[in-house]
Amino acid sequence: MPTNEEWNKWINKISKESLDNGISQKTIELELSNLKPLEKIIMRDRCQPESTITFKEYIYYRLDKTRIYKGKIKRDEFIDELNLVSNRYNIQKEFILSIWGLESYYGQNQGKSKIIPALTTLSFDKRRSDFYKKQLLASLKLIDLKIVDSQNLVGSWAGAMGQVQFLPTTFFESAVDFNNDGNIDIWKTEEDVFASIANYLTSLEKAPWNKKESWGIEIIPPKNIKQIYDSLKKTNPKGCYAVKTMSIEKKLSDWSKLGFKKIDYSKFINQDINARLVAPDGLDGRMFLVFNNYKSILYYNCSHYYALSIGLLSDELKK
Template structure:
């Protein structure tokens, strides 16, 4: 699981959009007194003991953290804006990100091939995820994770979620997977080049070089393997290295007439998963009048199913047919803008 819309992206959009509204929760937070904070920390300590975390780790880590007003403000005061997918692509799949992705593919060719062969996934998808998550490791965040998740766990706005992250962060230290001083990341608790939250780190972080550490900050074997492990370990939806993510298509002229008939009935999953159409074979999409983006007919294939995704809805300018691998990307971040951008970036960096 990943937190949607990393702060550095939203903060960047703040400067490029002329009008903004802010969350209704954006107000000056009332910070706890020392007595209130210490009382809460004591309760958290007792709860942490029941999670099987050692008293030594609990006391060493929790005695050091203090609530941070700037973290609460960032959580509550994220600017809310509506941008089109074209605008999103302009800033997220730009020339600099494409070139840096190409450079990473060349620089770490051997490491990527080693990891990709182990997990049976194409290297370009690993690199594309890193490109969007942290600009290939350059934007990892510099905030102490324990302080970030501790502050947000106290804030009570999303207390239950962040208590889980706090306990997971304590377990990471307790298991000696990372040194305490190295556990840093974003204000929202996402860590490393892969920007995983602590619970996901424990579930999918991967020690590829066998040094008993899972270093997703500096060790590119562990970084690549952690992304690959997450993308390929989705229950009931194995990654296919024989297939790609999807393709942009030209819809038929009667798309508005048939669009509603393509919607899923009683869909399950997160929002972006639900908004995919019903699955159809590529040959069926061809019969409906969908074409490749260059105007050529779609291939006649009955062995590959695809779903229609219209990121800006029926009145938007772009339409995509996505394959099963697309759903795995959505588990990393449940946003059609995000998942499509991963796919498009993965295509661009191998051109």
């Protein structure tokens, strides 16, 4: 924990930077002047457990019957709004529902941490100071522009907000006032929530969304998978860990020739679709061939466990 002197120096420094970035003096004084560092936030950031959970264990808590059932109830409740957003952004509604369901349990779990104190504490810590400072400045701007008031600016301990769990910088990039009421509300207005998710997924130049394709399919590998796997790896892979660990790209027809089959042993429907192999738990676990839309999901959260859960939940919510 910082000393009082260290903390006060930091508050003075971040206050000046906030002013230089166009935040009003009034907002700076109201939000930063009486803040204290939050030890529990520092502990959460520094003591995140290493991931030892298997994919089977991960999806057990995310593809449970209750989440699927509630998703279908929400789909029927908001079918008109979902159809409007789906048509406007050219994206299947089940993917919007799936991200909504995993990020905040359909709006039920948005986090209870006050964003400004949490981000001020995290931005002080040198481990990821620059990243969290950007989020802090963006969150102060949210208040300064009267998009949301300080009391309602709550979310996860790491600064993710609303039913979509956007970081403050992502809010300015992708959040949408879909119902045209003059407010961008990702906390309480479902139309804005759906449109913001859709806008994020479909506006990625590096991974454009294709409504004609789904996310991927579970497959059975050939018996010689361990012998051929090295030949399927990327050379000089770039991107986050999940992107790096996907295989090279091949058409489904080529995967079929190598002996890959759908889990029901039926033929791949569209042989010309490009796909990559993903094996989240290694060659002895479940395997999937994923399409280009899968990469867009990884931009939301670059984790195979997460993206596969989104895909599998979307399959259930389509039924």
